[in-house]
Amino acid sequence: MSTNTSTGAHSRAVAAQAIHAVLEQGQSLTQALTTYSEQLSAEDKRLAQAISYGVMRYLPVLTEKVSGKLDKPLKGKNQIIQSLLLVGTYQLFKLRTKDHAAVSATVEASKLLKRKALSGLVNGVLRQVLREAPTRNDDGERELPSAEGGNHPRWLREKIRAAYGEKAEAVFTANDSQPPLWLRANRRHTNVTDYTALLAENGIEAVADSQASDAIRLVKPVPVTKLPHFEAGWVSVQDRSAQLAADMVDAQPEHRVLDCCAAPGGKTVHLLERTEFQTPLIAIDVDEQRLERVSENLYRADLSCEVVCADVLDLDSWWDKQPFDRILLDAPCSATGVIRRHPDIKWLRRSSDIDQLVELQQSMLERLWPTLKPGGQLIYATCSILPEENSEQISHFLGQHSDANLIAIEANRPMLQLLPGENDGDGFFYAKIEKLP
Numbered sequence: 111m112s113t114n115t116s117t118g119a120h121s122r123a124v125a126a127q128a129i130h131a132v133l134e135q136g137q138s139l140t141q142a143l144t145t146y147s148e149q150l151s152a153e154d155k156r157l158a159q160a161i162s163y164g165v166m167r168y169l170p171v172l173t174e175k176v177s178g179k180l181d182k183p184l185k186g187k188n189q190i191i192q193s194l195l196l197v198g199t200y201q202l203f204k205l206r207t208k209d210h211a212a213v214s215a216t217v218e219a220s221k222l223l224k225r226k227a228l229s230g231l232v233n234g235v236l237r238q239v240l241r242e243a244p245t246r247n248d249d250g251e252r253e254l255p256s257a258e259g260g261n262h263p264r265w266l267r268e269k270i271r272a273a274y275g276e277k278a279e280a281v282f283t284a285n286d287s288q289p290p291l292w293l294r295a296n297r298r299h300t301n302v303t304d305y306t307a308l309l310a311e312n313g314i315e316a317v318a319d320s321q322a323s324d325a326i327r328l329v330k331p332v333p334v335t336k337l338p339h340f341e342a343g344w345v346s347v348q349d350r351s352a353q354l355a356a357d358m359v360d361a362q363p364e365h366r367v368l369d370c371c372a373a374p375g376g377k378t379v380h381l382l383e384r385t386e387f388q389t390p391l392i393a394i395d396v397d398e399q400r401l402e403r404v405s406e407n408l409y410r411a412d413l414s415c416e417v418v419c420a421d422v423l424d425l426d427s428w429w430d431k432q433p434f435d436r437i438l439l440d441a442p443c444s445a446t447g448v449i450r451r452h453p454d455i456k457w458l459r460r461s462s463d464i465d466q467l468v469e470l471q472q473s474m475l476e477r478l479w480p481t482l483k484p485g486g487q488l489i490y491a492t493c494s495i496l497p498e499e500n501s502e503q504i505s506h507f508l509g510q511h512s513d514a515n516l517i518a519i520e521a522n523r524p525m526l527q528l529l530p531g532e533n534d535g536d537g538f539f540y541a542k543i544e545k546l547p
C-alpha cells in the first residue's frame with residue numbers, strides 16, 4: 111500500500127487488515143503484519159504494529175465499546191470495518207494523536223479499504239465513542255476499563271486462576287502490559303558490563319540482569335539500528351527468561367549437544383556464542399521456513415553448527431546413534447508465557463490445543479530419552495505457564511523412567527516456573543533431568 115497520502119490512514123488500514131487476518135483467518139499477527147505492511151514506511155509500520163498489538167491486548171473491552179454502537183453486526187466484506195472501528199477506538203484511548211486527526215485518519219482508512227460507503231458510519235461511531243470517553247490523564251492516555259471478565263478468553267482465565275490462585279491477577283496485568291526490550295551480550299565480542307557502558311556512552315540507559323548472565327534490559331526500547339555493533343552480532347534481542355536456557359544447559363567444549371526444536375535459533379546462537387564445541391552442535395527443527403531464520407541468525411553472529419530439518423519424532427531420519435551429553439528440548443507449547451509479546455495468542459489458541467500439545471511434548475520426551483548418554487542431561491523448556499505442559503508433564507515423565515533424576519534448579523525450586531513480569535521477563539519453564547548411569 112502506497113504511503114504517498116500518509117496521514118496515518120495507511121497505518122490504520124494495515125492494522126485493520128492484520129487484525130482481520132488474525133480474528134477471521136487465524137493468522138498470527140506477526141505474519142499478518144509482514145504481509146500487509148510491506149509497502150509502509152518504517153514509521154508507519156511502527157504505528158500499524160503499535161495499534162494492532164494494542165487492539166489484541168484490549169480486544170474484549172474495545173469490542174464491547176464498538177458493538178454497542180452498531181445497529182447490526184457488520185458482515186461479509188464489511189467485516190473489515192469492524193476491525194477498523196477497533197483500531198479507531200483503541201487509538202482514541204491509547205494514542206496521543208489529537209482526537210480529530212485520529213478520527214479523520216480512520217475515516218480515510220475506510221476509503222483505502224474500499225469501503226467508502228461506510229466512512230460515515232466510521233465517523234459516527236468514533237464520535238460517539240469519543241463523547242462517552244473519559245478525559246486524558248497526565249500521560250495523554252484515556253483509562254480503558256476492563257471488559258467484564260478481563261482481557262483473556264474464559265478458558266484461559268480459568269486455567270490461570272486454577273494454577274495460580276491469587277497470583278493470577280498479576281499474570282493478567284503482566285499479559286496486558288508492554289514488555290521491555292532485553293538484549294543478550296555476545297561473549298565472543300563483549301560482556302554485560304562493557305556493553306552497558308557502551309550503551310550509556312551512546313545515550314541509551316540499560317541495566318544488567320542479576321540472574322541471566324548475558325542479559326541487559328533497556329530502560330526505554332530503541333530500534334536495533336541504534337544499538338552499537340548490532341549488525342556485527344555484538345548483541346541480539348532475546349528475553350532474559352529465554353536466555354536462562356544456556357545457563358541451564360551449561361555446555362562444555364567436549365559435549366555433544368542437541369538443540370531440539372531450534373528455530374528461529376535464539377538459543378542455538380546463544381549456546382554457540384558461549385562455547386566453542388569440539389563436535390558441531392546439532393540444531394533440529396521440522397519447519398523449513400523457520401530454519402532459514404536459524405541460518406540468518408548464525409550468519410549475523412558469524413557462527414556455525416549442523417542445521418537439520420527433521421521431525422524429531424522420526425529418530426531414524428536424523429539420529430546417527432551417537433548419544434548426546436546435553437539435549438535442550440525447547441518444546442512447542444501454548445506460548446501462554448509470552449502473551450505480553452504476542453497478545454494474538456489469546457485469540458488464536460483454543461482450549462483443545464492444550465491437550466494436543468501435551469501429547470506432542472510427551473512423545474518428544476519419550477523419543478529423545480534414548481538419545482541421551484547415561485550421565486547426560488536433558489533440559490526441558492517451554493514458554494508456557496500451564497502446569498499440564500510443565501511441572502505435570504515432567505512429574506509424569508519422572509514417574510515413567512526410573513533412570514531419570516530431576517536436578518534441582520534452585521534450592522527451593524526443583525523446576526523453575528517463571529511467570530510473566532517476574533524479574534521483568536517472560537513466563538518460562540525449565541526442568542533439568544539427568545540420566546542415571
Ligand SMILES: C[S@@+](CC[C@H](N)C(=O)[O-])C[C@H]1O[C@@H](n2cnc3c(N)ncnc32)[C@H](O)[C@@H]1O
Nearest residue numbers: 371372373374375376377395396397421422440
Ligand atoms: C518454542 S519454538 C523453538 C524456539 C527456539 N528454540 C529458539 O530459541 O529460538 C518450538 C519449535 O518447535 C518446532 N517443532 C514443532 N514440532 C516439531 C517436531 N515434531 N520436530 C521438530 N521440531 C518441531 C517448531 O517448528 C518451532 O520452531
